[in-house]
Amino acid sequence: MANPHHPAPLAPTPAAHPRPAKAATPMAFVQAIAQAYAQQGKSPAQALALAQIAPALLTDADARITTAQMEAVSGAAMRELNDEALGWFARPLPWGSYGLLARASLSAPTLGLALKRWCRHHHLLADDIALALATAGPVASITIAEHRTAGPIAPGGALREFCLVSMLRNIHGLACWFIDSRLPLLGAQFPFAPPAHAAAYAVLFDGPTDFNAGPASIRFDARYLALPLKRDEAAMSQMLQRALPLTVRPYRRDRLLVQRVRQVLTNQPLNAHNAHDLAEQLGLSARTLHRQLKDEGASLQALKDEVRCQRATELLQRTQRPIKQVAEAAGFQNEKSFIRAFKAWTGMSPTECREKDSNTASGSETSSTQ
Incomplete structure (x- = not known):
């Protein structure tokens, strides 16, 4: 079908300016x-x-x-x-x-x-x-x-x-x-x-x-x-x-990249503070990381926010840690910026999220005993 003479496939993408053919x-x-x-x-x-x-x-x-x-x-x-x-x-x-x-x-x-x-x-x-x-x-x-x-x-x-x-x-x-x-x-x-x-x-x-x-x-x-x-x-x-x-064909899209980024952000948050560190974990350059995420309709900031929101929500609902400790575990340096970001993500404050989960659990227990 094909022949061995060029870099491995990346995803079809139009080129505005064709590159001169290279004899390789x-x-x-x-x-x-x-x-x-x-x-x-x-x-x-x-x-x-x-x-x-x-x-x-x-x-x-x-x-x-x-x-x-x-x-x-x-x-x-x-x-x-x-x-x-x-x-x-x-x-x-x-x-x-x-x-x-x-x-x-x-x-x-x-x-x-x-x-x-x-x-x-x-x-x-x-x-x-x-x-x-x-x-x-x-x-x-x-x-x-x-x-x-x-x-x-x-x-x-x-x-x-x-x-x-x-x-x-x-x-x-x-x-x-x-x-x-x-x-x-x-x-x-x-x-x-x-x-x-x-x-x-x-x-x-x-x-x-x-x-x-x-x-x-x-x-x-x-x-x-x-x-x-x-x-x-x-x-x-x-x-x-x-x-x-x-x-x-110049395949650039990587349909697994978003999942790989989420996994690194979740499992190795201390080694993924910025795009350079994260890209290094994935064997990419920071520029390539940003470009491929854009091809997939995603952004690094959005993925970081998604992972941090998920982490914070789990800690709020499953533990009794103080809000300040939850903020630190989610990657925030201070409690105020965490509360502001969490409300932007979910529409509620961390305290409201914890109270909502507590009320839901109480309602379930009451229903089960009736």
């Missing part, structure tokens, strides 16, 4: 495509010409191409070879195979179930590898088990790196598209030594990339698995008309 894709991936042609006894000349890649560059290990060029050469190769896997597997995957997998997962209620379906159905198409989704505490992972002992993607095979990188990039891109959200990776690992173009992996995957640490896998926050799918059949049909750039 390693030539090794184009060499892998040329190898797929060789396996069928064909020449990649037409695909290279379509992508405006000079044949002489195939022998230049330091050469780089743009994402648009990679999209063009990959799409042309898949059609000419009638193989969306580009020679990775024992049998070709005819054009449209990955579209069928995506459609089969579209009816899933959550991302977790959609990814499980995709992994399971992929094994029906090709048994050279098996993808699996797993969770371990707060971390989810998608792992590739390799079953080939011979052929191009066997250990040491010419197409192995291209296959493993592409498969993880593809399923990551599809996951982001399903939930219409950025899905930041915690890291990636691969069972081979660092290639000459290892520096490109910082662009291909979020987080650190470890080599000589198989099996190939990516890791991310498991809470994303519970998010509902945001796409329908019409969106799927439109996406499949041009699915190759799926992993290069």
Whole structure:
């Protein structure tokens, strides 16, 4: 569906001023495509010409191409070879195979179930590898088990790196598209030594990339698995008309970010006094934090007020702490500013809130005894 040549997906957002294309894709991936042609006894000349890649560059290990060029050469190769896997597997995957997998997962209620379906159905198409989704505490992972002992993607095979990188990039891109959200990776690992173009992996995957640490896998926050799918059949049909750039769309929205911010504010209030400290806890810059919250229709101040109000209300209703101590626990330096803020949030003073809860509890007890 897509190809490994650009930062992980962020959320589609219009750009007022297009940025000049940056040549960052390693030539090794184009060499892998040329190898797929060789396996069928064909020449990649037409695909290279379509992508405006000079044949002489195939022998230049330091050469780089743009994402648009990679999209063009990959799409042309898949059609000419009638193989969306580009020679990775024992049998070709005819054009449209990955579209069928995506459609089969579209009816899933959550991302977790959609990814499980995709992994399971992929094994029906090709048994050279098996993808699996797993969770371990707060971390989810998608792992590739390799079953080939011979052929191009066997250990040491010419197409192995291209296959493993592409498969993880593809399923990551599809996951982001399903939930219409950025899905930041915690890291990636691969069972081979660092290639000459290892520096490109910082662009291909979020987080650190470890080599000589198989099996190939990516890791991310498991809470994303519970998010509902945001796409329908019409969106799927439109996406499949041009699915190759799926992993290069600039996803900025993070549908889980609001929940993550609430959790840090609730569990680590002393480490989240300001935007800089909070952003550091989330692995973001303060600027990115503010921008992504705005994309979600939220603001840091509103979330801080929400968490402080909830904390204060719980203490008022469940304890007999003095108002001054409640104010301090909610993050206020003085009682007066707390009372003023609490009344703005709830329409009542802290004392009125406590009395209201007390009256409600008394009424319940009276009703139960009648």
